[in-house]
Amino acid sequence: LDDLLGEGVSGRRVLVRADLNVPLDKQSGEITDDGRIRAVLPTLSALVQAGAKVVVCSHLGRPKGAPDPQFSLRPVAGRLGELLGAPVRFAEDTVGDSARSTVEGLADGQVALLENLRFNKGETSKDDAERGAFADQLAAFGDAYVDDAFGAVHRKHASVHDVPARLPHVAGRLVLREVEVLGKLTGDPERPYVVVLGGSKVSDKLAVIEALLPKVDRLLIGGGMCFTFLKAQGHEVGTSLLEKEMVETCGNLLERSGGKIMLPVDVVVADAFAPDAAHDVVPADGIPSHRLGLDIGPETVAGFAAALSQARTIFWNGPMGVFEMAAFANGTRGVAEAITKADAFSVVGGGDSAAAVRALGLDESSFGHISTGGGASLEYLEGKTLPGIAALEN
Numbered sequence: 001l002d003d004l005l006g007e008g009v010s011g012r013r014v015l016v017r018a019d020l021n022v023p024l025d026k027q028s029g030e031i032t033d034d035g036r037i038r039a040v041l042p043t044l045s046a047l048v049q050a051g052a053k054v055v056v057c058s059h060l061g062r063p064k065g066a067p068d069p070q071f072s073l074r075p076v077a078g079r080l081g082e083l084l085g086a087p088v089r090f091a092e093d094t095v096g097d098s099a100r101s102t103v104e105g106l107a108d109g110q111v112a113l114l115e116n117l118r119f120n121k122g123e124t125s126k127d128d129a130e131r132g133a134f135a136d137q138l139a140a141f142g143d144a145y146v147d148d149a150f151g152a153v154h155r156k157h158a159s160v161h162d163v164p165a166r167l168p169h170v171a172g173r174l175v176l177r178e179v180e181v182l183g184k185l186t187g188d189p190e191r192p193y194v195v196v197l198g199g200s201k202v203s204d205k206l207a208v209i210e211a212l213l214p215k216v217d218r219l220l221i222g223g224g225m226c227f228t229f230l231k232a233q234g235h236e237v238g239t240s241l242l243e244k245e246m247v248e249t250c251g252n253l254l255e256r257s258g259g260k261i262m263l264p265v266d267v268v269v270a271d272a273f274a275p276d277a278a279h280d281v282v283p284a285d286g287i288p289s290h291r292l293g294l295d296i297g298p299e300t301v302a303g304f305a306a307a308l309s310q311a312r313t314i315f316w317n318g319p320m321g322v323f324e325m326a327a328f329a330n331g332t333r334g335v336a337e338a339i340t341k342a343d344a345f346s347v348v349g350g351g352d353s354a355a356a357v358r359a360l361g362l363d364e365s366s367f368g369h370i371s372t373g374g375g376a377s378l379e380y381l382e383g384k385t386l387p388g389i390a391a392l393e394n
């Protein structure tokens, strides 16, 4: 971004790809966590101050290539305006008449937000020509392009992968910081290096587990995915989340891990997936057949906290339990607090873990870095080539 600012952007149209994919309350439609909007402010403010005509674009949720009001970015435009301290002009479409007139009407230092990129088939199309045609339309709104959508750099989508081929392109402040911080973890992290993984599915995390195992000193596993590992250890898991087809793979990982993988020794089981369900702490090898695990237990939290207290580098992705329900939030809270107390460089990766940090009222500044990327941060740690980063480097 500094390179672009150095050239001077006053009066130039700068197209900024942001990741404004924020969680919305299902009933009220209100933004429940504006972390991703805040994260892009440094880039947007710098462009506004330099007098650019700033055209912001983003996806929200996963609409199916056509307008769908529940995924409109309109509420985000309002919040972005509040945070920037100046109204943000909202275009009712992404590349149509409304977008064109909104962009044409921008004064220097003003900001516009286009409607959801994914209301257009071309954004996510696997067909290069279809994506390219959409990228042409988007690129027409900018004299330069800034990618500050770290959460989306792992997607080979038009706005991330194809627009930079059409315009002078640079990384925004957020993308740069994310890459610098995550690069520390893929480089030569200070040891012990402890990774905590949670979340619901092992299948989503398999590649990152495979990639991280040789590099880490300890891998602590909680969240819904721990039950497939417990099953692989020969324990019954009742009606807990279980990926049957992954049990054998988890068994292999445990065998190959050389004792690095730590699993829960106790869990909180409930009668139902409900905030007021009756619940108890049971040993991990004593889950009753009719109950389901919704959090890690206190003995596990203590064990994980002890491992984390030794760490010099920590990466955490995925909640330890259903933290949205108070009865099942203690595991996530306990692990998060242990991370903040450790004398370590800590990185929180993933929309859910970042949202958990904020929802549980934890002090964000006591973590080294809270990544805005979920899948993106995991794929970065796996060492994959990320289409959005590759496009900037090209």
Ligand code: 3PG
Binding pocket: 019, 021, 061, 062, 151, 152, 155, 351, 373, 374, 375, 376
């Ligand atoms: C995310 O939430 O991880 C990013 O915004 C990417 O969203 P996606 O998984 O729908 O591509």
